[in-house]
Amino acid sequence: MRYKAKKRPSEISGSPRTKPAEVRLDELMSAAEKLFLSQGVEATTVNEIVESANVAKGTFYHYFSSKNEILEALAKRYTERFLESVQKAIDGCSPDDWEERLRVWIHANIETYVKTYRTHDIVYTAHHHHDRANQAKSAILDQLLEIIEGGRLAGIWAPNQPRIVALLIYSGVHGATDDIIASKTTDCTSFARNVSDACLHMLPRITAPKK
Incomplete structure (x- = not known):
């Protein structure tokens, strides 16, 4: 480019x-x-x-x-702004509250996607979505995986396969948000809370041993 x-x-x-x-x-x-x-x-x-x-x-x-090149540049800019929006929300959380950070990541992803999906749909073609080397997906997935790993290292939850769980949460949040976009839902708060609850079930919590 x-x-x-x-x-x-x-x-x-x-x-x-x-x-x-x-x-x-x-x-x-x-x-x-x-x-x-x-x-x-x-x-x-x-x-x-x-x-x-x-x-x-x-x-x-x-x-x-060409126009294709400016589309590629717009896709890169869209991803950078998306990540910045989500990271800004995460930075407002307590650094050691990993459950809150995950919930905020999910809420910010849903809210940002709902607000910007029209640009998303233009810059990310169908071919791009099925590109297994999708750099935009990788960047957002890394952001999520950092939270999951942080909670694991802090002894909050113990996923056997952190990356697989991250992939399932990423795909689930994206797919669920497509559903509310299609239904023209504008209030994302309660929806994001429900999605967060469902995603947290994929992260088994570490139970303190009984005394």
């Missing part, structure tokens, strides 16, 4: 560069995302993207060779 910012003169003749390259790139991607959401990827042209972003067409091709 060729969407990393590079220093270069302004492509608009006589127009001084007033924004950092990273800002211009982000605005270009945001313009594409907005158009993709409103009229679809296939119906959107590069000309419409650059017009909406108020940049020269050469600016687009400086960063991207």
Whole structure:
């Protein structure tokens, strides 16, 4: 991919560069995302993207060779923002309360997905979802696995196969959220609580020995 910012003169003749390259790139991607959401990827042209972003067409091709490349960049940005949103929620928890951290991870995943599923559906094609080397899935799964391992090391629960449990929770949360999106449910709180309860059953708690 060729969407990393590079220093270069302004492509608009006589127009001084007033924004950092990273800002211009982000605005270009945001313009594409907005158009993709409103009229679809296939119906959107590069000309419409650059017009909406108020940049020269050469600016687009400086960063991207095609709409497919900007979709890949949008997918990466979507994952980064998704992870940041979930991590911010987790960081508000007590560092040693692993059950709370898991519940918050689940709630934040559900809430963020419900809010952003339209962008999710655009940037992640059917092929991407069945890609067994899906980097976005791996990043979110690692975030979950860190919580499960933390609880295991703290003696809270004792899963025999932490990664398998993480995979089941990840897939279950994603699938359950698809269900409430389809039913147009807007209040995620009670739903997330129920999903959390179900997921915690997959993590057998360590019982203190009787005295």
